[in-house]
Amino acid sequence: MSTGPAVRRLSDWDAERLRGLAAAYETPLYVIDVERVRENSRRLQDAFSEEEISYAVKANTTRPVLETVRDTGVGAECASAGELQRALDAGFDPEAVRYTAVNPPDRDLDHVVEVADEHDVVVTIDSADTLERVADRGFDGRLCIRVLPGVGAGHHEKVSTGAAPKFGVPYDRVADLAADAVEREMELVGLHAHAGSGISGDDLDAHRELVSRMGDLARDVIADVTALEFVNVGGGLGVPYREEEPPLDLDAVAEATRTALGELDATLGIEPGRYFVADAGVLLATVNTVKETAETTVVGVDAGMTTLIRPAMYDSYHELRSLAPDAADRDVVSVMVAGPICETADVLGRDRSLPAPERNDVLAVGNAGAYGYEMSSQYNSRPRPAVVAIDGQEATLAVRRERLADVTTLEEQWSE
Ligand code: LLP
Numbered sequence: 256m257s258t259g260p261a262v263r264r265l266s267d268w269d270a271e272r273l274r275g276l277a278a279a280y281e282t283p284l285y286v287i288d289v290e291r292v293r294e295n296s297r298r299l300q301d302a303f304s305e306e307e308i309s310y311a312v313k314a315n316t317t318r319p320v321l322e323t324v325r326d327t328g329v330g331a332e333c334a335s336a337g338e339l340q341r342a343l344d345a346g347f348d349p350e351a352v353r354y355t356a357v358n359p360p361d362r363d364l365d366h367v368v369e370v371a372d373e374h375d376v377v378v379t380i381d382s383a384d385t386l387e388r389v390a391d392r393g394f395d396g397r398l399c400i401r402v403l404p405g406v407g408a409g410h411h412e413k414v415s416t417g418a419a420p421k422f423g424v425p426y427d428r429v430a431d432l433a434a435d436a437v438e439r440e441m442e443l444v445g446l447h448a449h450a451g452s453g454i455s456g457d458d459l460d461a462h463r464e465l466v467s468r469m470g471d472l473a474r475d476v477i478a479d480v481t482a483l484e485f486v487n488v489g490g491g492l493g494v495p496y497r498e499e500e501p502p503l504d505l506d507a508v509a510e511a512t513r514t515a516l517g518e519l520d521a522t523l524g525i526e527p528g529r530y531f532v533a534d535a536g537v538l539l540a541t542v543n544t545v546k547e548t549a550e551t552t553v554v555g556v557d558a559g560m561t562t563l564i565r566p567a568m569y570d571s572y573h574e575l576r577s578l579a580p581d582a583a584d585r586d587v588v589s590v591m592v593a594g595p596i597c598e599t600a601d602v603l604g605r606d607r608s609l610p611a612p613e614r615n616d617v618l619a620v621g622n623a624g625a626y627g628y629e630m631s632s633q634y635n636s637r638p639r640p641a642v643v644a645i646d647g648q649e650a651t652l653a654v655r656r657e658r659l660a661d662v663t664t665l666e667e668q669w670s671e
Pocket of ligand 1: 311314332355414416449451452453454489490491492526527528529530565569625626
């Protein structure tokens with residue numbers, strides 16, 4: 256079974272195939288290649304061969320992705336009642352499904368506790384309050400405590416969670432909470448922490464520090480209270496978004512993680528999201544307008560921050576490529592690629608060198624498989640895009656394009 260190359264660049268995608276998909280399904284269009292999802296899962300399983308891997312479904316919850324990941328034999332990590340429902344609907348083995356609470360609303364907990372009791376799903380709580388709230392609902396199943404480890408990492412401060420007070424139980428309060436859980440006759444099976452998202456080689460020290468703190472906590476503190484089944488050190492494995500960036504050395508990360516954890520009679524767990532799907536997806540957009548200005552050439556496309564919010568939200572870089580059949584014959588110019596939303600932030604790329612774009616060209620946006628469709632919105636009353644899944648030569652519509660009518664479909668009658 257192929258594990259594929261460590262990284263798949265935008266230039267590796269077949270331009271003619273992508274142009275065909277844009278013509279058949281129209282744009283903006285997310286394309287997700289499930290064979291690449293399989294390869295990514297295999298590479299993770301090769302490197303973390305002794306560990307327990309869960310897919311953080313928030314990165315991409317479309318059905319082809321969930322079912323593909325499920326078939327590769329890993330579990331699912333879910334951050335809401337909706338994600339939990341999706342993972343179970345997609346057929347993940349409930350025993351390999353984890354729910355991680357983040358200040359959970361009552362409505363979520365009602366659903367989660369019911370489902371967890373029925374299917375033996377592990378519930379990870381993030382505060383003493385959440386423990387009390389699940390206990391009030393009669394939960395006496397498998398429990399995990401999310402620890403605030405005090406070490407954060409990631410591609411942007413907005414996604415560095417490990418030192419943000421919002422997430423998890425402060426390190427020095429975990430022992431008391433663990434004792435409380437055991438007293439309430441819950442089965443405390445795990446500890447959990449997550450440093451942040453988009454960890455690169457530069458963040459490895461922070462990652463090691465977090466893992467080592469978790470090892471200490473499990474050995475020195477929790478061992479007195481109960482025997483743990485697992486210690487999960489979160490997700491966050493980064494992927495290269497720029498051509499020149501090297502991919503993470505997964506074997507080295509796995510080795511560093513094991514060493515940092517130290518001797519422990521519990522399974523080490525990880526829960527990456529982005530790594531499974533980022534380079535398995537591209538976003539296709541069509542050029543609507545080309546405008547010369549004093550500063551730059553503005554290329555207006557039909558995908559914007561409502562389609563892919565990462566550039567506007569985190570200043571994220573996504574590679575751009577012209578799929579025009581004659582792209583190689585055109586002069587290369589410096590452009591700004593902007594979307595159709597009325598915000599200055601609605602720019603997919605600045606100062607990009609592209610073969611002089613023309614109206615109706617199709618552009619591809621790289622690494623769009625993670626947190627792309629998932630974070631799309633209807634702002635400016637823009638219908639969300641379609642998603643098509645490809646597997647070898649097959650192409651299947653996974654999510655249909657929203658129509659104008661979908662934008663108002665939930666509204667109640669307000670006046671006669
Ligand atoms: N586990 C927990 C508890 C998490 O909060 C997250 C991500 C993950 C696992 C998966 O992290 P990953 O392996 O995908 O980095 N929207 C942002 C990323 C936010 C991630 C939030 N939590 C982005 O587009 O970069």
